[in-house]
Amino acid sequence: MSIIYVSNISFDKARSTFERLNAETKYSFVPVNEEEESLAAQIKENDVKAFIADIYPYTGSLYTALPEGGIIARYGVGHDSIDKELATQNGLYVANTPGVLDNAVAEHACWMIGSFARHLHTAHSSTVAKKWEPLPGVELRGRKVAILGFGRIGQSLCQKLSFGFGMEVTGVDIQPEEKYTSLKSSIGFRKYTTDRDAALAEADYVVLLMAVVPATKHIANADMFAKMKNSAVLVNSARGALVDEIALHQALTNGDIAGACLDVFEQEPYQPQATDKDLRLLPNVLLTPHVGSNTAESNAAMASTAAQNIITILEQGADACPNIVNR
Numbered sequence: 601m602s603i604i605y606v607s608n609i610s611f612d613k614a615r616s617t618f619e620r621l622n623a624e625t626k627y628s629f630v631p632v633n634e635e636e637e638s639l640a641a642q643i644k645e646n647d648v649k650a651f652i653a654d655i656y657p658y659t660g661s662l663y664t665a666l667p668e669g670g671i672i673a674r675y676g677v678g679h680d681s682i683d684k685e686l687a688t689q690n691g692l693y694v695a696n697t698p699g700v701l702d703n704a705v706a707e708h709a710c711w712m713i714g715s716f717a718r719h720l721h722t723a724h725s726s727t728v729a730k731k732w733e734p735l736p737g738v739e740l741r742g743r744k745v746a747i748l749g750f751g752r753i754g755q756s757l758c759q760k761l762s763f764g765f766g767m768e769v770t771g772v773d774i775q776p777e778e779k780y781t782s783l784k785s786s787i788g789f790r791k792y793t794t795d796r797d798a799a800l801a802e803a804d805y806v807v808l809l810m811a812v813v814p815a816t817k818h819i820a821n822a823d824m825f826a827k828m829k830n831s832a833v834l835v836n837s838a839r840g841a842l843v844d845e846i847a848l849h850q851a852l853t854n855g856d857i858a859g860a861c862l863d864v865f866e867q868e869p870y871q872p873q874a875t876d877k878d879l880r881l882l883p884n885v886l887l888t889p890h891v892g893s894n895t896a897e898s899n900a901a902m903a904s905t906a907a908q909n910i911i912t913i914l915e916q917g918a919d920a921c922p923n924i925v926n927r
Contacts, residue, residue: 602628603646604649604910605643605650607631607652607656608633610903613903618631621904621907634654634656636656636661637661639665640661641665644665650666651672653675663683663692670692672692673697675903675906676696677699678811680811685926692926693913695910698923701898702752702756703756706760709757709809709835710757712861712888715886740767742766745769745805745806746769746772746807748772749773750773750775750792751809758771762787762788767805771792772795775794800827801827803828808834809837809838810838818842820848825851832858834848834859834862839864843862843866845866852885859885862879863891870889909924
């Protein structure tokens with residue numbers, strides 16, 4: 601039986617799915633510590649051809665430990681933690697699981713926006729602490745949202761905010777407007793634009809749902825915050841590296857923006873980028889530990905898709921797998 605290693609974090613999230621795959625396929629999905637050096641040593645020792653990776657970043661020995669034709673399958677859609685160039689140089693395939701977590705991430709973004717609007721994140725802890733602090737909130741109906749990154753997750757979020765809460769959504773991306781015209785009635789956006797600055801200027805909530813590439817790293821910086829309303833709230837449901845966390849701390853402290861809701865961070869588990877810029881100490885933030893896609897349904901789907909990516913490549917060849925990201 602061929603062994604496929606699985607990050608122990610991913611295995612624990614979808615244990616029943618991996619155990620089912622162990623029973624139903626000719627492959628053995630085995631949890632393993634994801635630290636790179638020990639992982640690489642075990643891969644070599646046991647002649648393992650594939651690894652299902654969580655968000656731990658890999659920079660060196662993993663790429664030479666796997667044999668040519670080996671596979672790194674991301675448990676998730678983002679793959680910035682994998683060095684695609686290094687993988688390609690070593691003859692490896694990198695695959696991801698697009699589509700299966702769209703609803704989970706979009707739902708979580710809704711909960712962050714709603715929780716912040718009605719102070720739920722602080723109301724619970726203060727009430728449990730035997731305080732009575734009924735702070736006034738705001739209603740979401742009629743509030744303006746700019747979604748930066750209008751792909752599948754952005755469109756799912758747009759539909760929920762538009763039809764569910766009556767919010768006015770502006771989709772922001774780099775594609776021509778014609779690409780989205782036919783979607784307007786089904787997902788409910790007020791308008792679509794490539795003019796990011798114009799969208800920032802009117803938004804009550806700015807949601808980041810972009811991929812991290814050189815052009816978008818730290819795109820949420822002092823310049824962006826200066827273009828937002830001082831009553832606006834930043835929401836990051838994508839990747840931590842989109843946000844300059846030091847600049848964000850400064851903007852929140854100075855009142856340049858009203859608040860931030862973050863599910864992702866530049867370093868995870870979260871560590872402040874400067875000792876005196878700890879976002880956890882600010883009263884106007886809502887922080888969650890990268891759980892946007894962490895639902896029972898999404899975990900099962902990510903596990904199944906990551907496994908199927910590997911099985912397809914091993915049994916049918918790379919051309920048969922549509923989810924390879926380093927072709």
